[in-house]
Amino acid sequence: MFCFTDALFVHTASLLLRLSEKERLLRANDRPFNLSFHYARNAIKTSKYNVLTFLPLNLLVQFTRLANAYFLLLLILQLIPEISSLPWFTTAVPLVIVLSITGVKDANDDINRHRSDKQVNNRTTEVLVDGKLKEERWKNVQVGDIVKLQNNHFIPADILLLSSSEPLNLVYVETADLDGETNLKVKQALTVTGELGNNLEAYSSFTGEVRCEPPNNRLDKFKGTLTMSGQTHGLDNDKVLLRGCTLRNTDWCFGLVIFAGPDTKLMQNSGKSKFKRTRIDRMMNILVLCICGFLVTLCSVLSICNYLWETNEASGFTVFLPRLPDTSAELSSFFIFWSYVIVLNTVVPISLYVSVEIIRLGNSFFIDWDRKMYYPKKDTPAQARTTTLNEELGQIKYIFSDKTGTLTQNIMTFNKCSINGKAYGELYDFSGHRVERTDRMERVDFSWNQLADPKFIFHDHSLVETVREGNPEAQAFFRLLALCHTVMPEERKEGELNYQAQSPDESALVTAARNFGFVFRSRTPETITVMEMGRKVVYELVAVLDFSNVRKRMSVIVRSPEGKITLFCKGADMVIYERLHPSSDKLMEVTTKHLNEYAGDGLRTLVLAYKDLDGSYLEEWRKRHHDASIAMEGREERLDELYEEIEKEMTLLGATAVEDKLQDGVPHTIEQLAEADIKIWVLTGDKQETAENIGYACNMLREDMNDVFVVSANTAEGVRKELQ
Ligand SMILES: Nc1ncnc2c1ncn2[C@@H]1O[C@H](COP(=O)(O)OP(=O)(O)OP(=O)(O)O)[C@@H](O)[C@H]1O
Numbered sequence: 001m002f003c004f005t006d007a008l009f010v011h012t013a014s015l016l017l018r019l020s021e022k023e024r025l026l027r028a029n030d031r032p033f034n035l036s037f038h039y040a041r042n043a044i045k046t047s048k049y050n051v052l053t054f055l056p057l058n059l060l061v062q063f064t065r066l067a068n069a070y071f072l073l074l075l076i077l078q079l080i081p082e083i084s085s086l087p088w089f090t091t092a093v094p095l096v097i098v099l100s101i102t103g104v105k106d107a108n109d110d111i112n113r114h115r116s117d118k119q120v121n122n123r124t125t126e127v128l129v130d131g132k133l134k135e136e137r138w139k140n141v142q143v144g145d146i147v148k149l150q151n152n153h154f155i156p157a158d159i160l161l162l163s164s165s166e167p168l169n170l171v172y173v174e175t176a177d178l179d180g181e182t183n184l185k186v187k188q189a190l191t192v193t194g195e196l197g198n199n200l201e202a203y204s205s206f207t208g209e210v211r212c213e214p215p216n217n218r219l220d221k222f223k224g225t226l227t228m229s230g231q232t233h234g235l236d237n238d239k240v241l242l243r244g245c246t247l248r249n250t251d252w253c254f255g256l257v258i259f260a261g262p263d264t265k266l267m268q269n270s271g272k273s274k275f276k277r278t279r280i281d282r283m284m285n286i287l288v289l290c291i292c293g294f295l296v297t298l299c300s301v302l303s304i305c306n307y308l309w310e311t312n313e314a315s316g317f318t319v320f321l322p323r324l325p326d327t328s329a330e331l332s333s334f335f336i337f338w339s340y341v342i343v344l345n346t347v348v349p350i351s352l353y354v355s356v357e358i359i360r361l362g363n364s365f366f367i368d369w370d371r372k373m374y375y376p377k378k379d380t381p382a383q384a385r386t387t388t389l390n391e392e393l394g395q396i397k398y399i400f401s402d403k404t405g406t407l408t409q410n411i412m413t414f415n416k417c418s419i420n421g422k423a424y425g426e427l428y429d430f431s432g433h434r435v436e437r438t439d440r441m442e443r444v445d446f447s448w449n450q451l452a453d454p455k456f457i458f459h460d461h462s463l464v465e466t467v468r469e470g471n472p473e474a475q476a477f478f479r480l481l482a483l484c485h486t487v488m489p490e491e492r493k494e495g496e497l498n499y500q501a502q503s504p505d506e507s508a509l510v511t512a513a514r515n516f517g518f519v520f521r522s523r524t525p526e527t528i529t530v531m532e533m534g535r536k537v538v539y540e541l542v543a544v545l546d547f548s549n550v551r552k553r554m555s556v557i558v559r560s561p562e563g564k565i566t567l568f569c570k571g572a573d574m575v576i577y578e579r580l581h582p583s584s585d586k587l588m589e590v591t592t593k594h595l596n597e598y599a600g601d602g603l604r605t606l607v608l609a610y611k612d613l614d615g616s617y618l619e620e621w622r623k624r625h626h627d628a629s630i631a632m633e634g635r636e637e638r639l640d641e642l643y644e645e646i647e648k649e650m651t652l653l654g655a656t657a658v659e660d661k662l663q664d665g666v667p668h669t670i671e672q673l674a675e676a677d678i679k680i681w682v683l684t685g686d687k688q689e690t691a692e693n694i695g696y697a698c699n700m701l702r703e704d705m706n707d708v709f710v711v712s713a714n715t716a717e718g719v720r721k722e723l724q
């Protein structure tokens with residue numbers, strides 16, 4: 001008994017501690033220190049019941065259903081002899097059958113959950129204990145442990161990447177189970193921890209201290225610092241491997257466990273699934289309640305009549321209807337009320353619930369069997385994952401969709417560009433008329449460039465000539481594209497370059513630069529290596545001012561081998577235009593004209609600009625930047641301010657236009673949805689003109705809609721006003 005309360009106390013204490021966790025502190029290789037915080041262990045539990053709690057909890061859940069509760073009430077009434085007019089088992093038997101069928105189904109589901117929990121908790125991974133790697137079950141992994149992961153293995157907890165087998169400490173992870181994206185994501189360790197390599201001795205004396213945000217469910221954000229040998233380094237999402245991902249293309253990597261078990265982002269996201277009701281369900285509930293009301297009224301009227309009869313007439317019938325001596329008329333009519341409730345219980349159509357359930361089950365089979373919803377190419381039939389919601393399908397009024405990747409293919413091709421006021425990529429015939437591109441046209445030959453991507457297609461020869469002639473603006477344009485991005489290169493064999501990009505736009509732009517002779521070759525957290533027209537140039541990467549959809553731009557600051565410091569920036573036209581030096585005004589006008597043409601064709605556009613920086617100013621800025629990037633409080637705001645300060649008075653270089661084709665059948669589908677009077681909302685961050693043109697291209701907007709109106713407010717309040 002003692003033991004039990006003790007355990008309970010420790011558990012509650014750790015729960016309280018965890019609830020109030022404001023910041024997480026942990027030290028590598030120091031279990032006693034980490035244990036003092038009572039962080040959650042790595043075992044997970046998704047099951048709902050155990051042997052003891054199953055019966056009470058499951059019954060409680062089942063009786064929250066109106067029909068079951070109603071049956072129970074009837075049963076209780078029938079157990080009272082003064083009221084009962086039917087034998088008790090007429091209600092008890094069906095109720096028990098219904099409850100036990102549902103109970104068996106729930107128990108089976110829960111046994112499966114127990115089984116999968118057990119399987120997951122007993123997976124093994126290698127943990128560093130006393131200087132040696134030891135196989136350890138997942139459930140025994142603790143916060144602060146150093147683990148070694150192998151290729152194609154699942155990641156057991158949320159882990160800070162320390163070092164890896166790949167050059168430059170890269171690792172590749174597949175995140176399909178987390179966010180559904182199938183392209184591999186690249187993570188890179190800090191250079192200081194990367195130096196630990198595969199050295200177990202170095203690892204056992206590693207005492208890095210991590211300070212980071214408390215557990216939360218945001219998959220794309222992480223904020224923390226790592227302090228080792230007196231130096232503090234900022235940590236962000238790029239250095240963390242999340243539970244639920246799989247290691248790919250990486251022989252091994254080492255990591256430090258930061259969040260375990262229920263604290264991992266994966267588990268924090270798997271919130272309780274809500275019980276959804278359909279509209280028919282709700283309507284049925286209301287009807288049943290009304291009928292119940294009717295039943296109560298009926299029974300009340302009958303029991304009042306009974307009371308009247310008892311007081312006025314009953315004395316004459318005692319011969320036939322003998323009664324107990326002390327029953328009053330009031331009591332008798334009270335009992336009569338409940339007897340009528342039982343007798344008339346068939347008024348309430350409880351069987352309706354059962355019928356509807358069966359109809360839905362049948363309906364879901366019809367959905368699974370529907371040949372028109374079968375896609376032979378991938379052998380995928382339609383699948384009704386739930387049998388409780390299918391009648392809602394016919395009631396849909398709104399569809400909310402994403403644009404990129406849903407309406408469009410998410411395959412981006414570099415199509416056109418405007419450099420220093422001159423447009424490239426457009427094709428003209430001898431008389432100067434624009435011609436449509438076809439497959440038969442002569443492509444630009446990139447064989448002079450050994451590192452070119454053979455799949456890249458471009459038709460305008462003049463651009464290559466301009467670059468090869470050494471036009472400084474054209475070269476600066478492609479240099480920017482080769483430097484300003486977050487793409488990760490992969491070069492397994494000499495010359496076989498492969499780009500891994502978070503966003504396909506960037507990969508298209510970097511590939512374009514690659515073909516035009518500015519080949520992005522490799523990156524470390526401190527440098528970027530580019531082959532510029534066959535010459536290897538290593539740029540020092542001073543800072544990356546990352547992209548966010550609020551900033552709508554991204555920049556890098558690099559120092560060339562000659563010591564020239566430049567900020568390169570690319571982003572949405574309006575955002576860049578606001579930050580240009582007045583000397584670019586003329587160029588801006590011409591570029592705007594080109595941009596409007598591109599947007600008119602439904603192309604995605606980006607504007608490119610640069611700025612030369614002064615060394616002493618940069619040093620001072622860099623210091624402030626470092627302070628802000630390891631700050632735990634207000635990190636984003638402070639960084640934003642610093643970015644804002646340096647990204648101004650830039651010089652315009654030009655603009656790019658990238659094409660993302662519509663998926664097959666999109667216009668047709670949208671047309672049919674519109675015919676069914678379903679309203680469609682599409683989410684996009686594109687330039688307004690581009691978005692409008694894609695809207696026309698996919699039949700969302702039609703020429704005959706003459707009052708297309710634009711809401712142009714920036715706050716929730718403003719949008720609400722304009723909509724009214
Ligand atoms: N990698 C990037 N670097 C710089 N600017 C970018 C980058 N990606 C997008 N932008 C700019 O920021 C704007 C907003 O980006 P966001 O990702 O929100 O939308 P989007 O990707 O264009 O939208 P959608 O998902 O509908 O295609 C874009 O219109 C573009 O101008």
Ligand SMILES: [Mg+2]
Pocket residue numbers: 503685
């Ligand atoms: Mg985007």
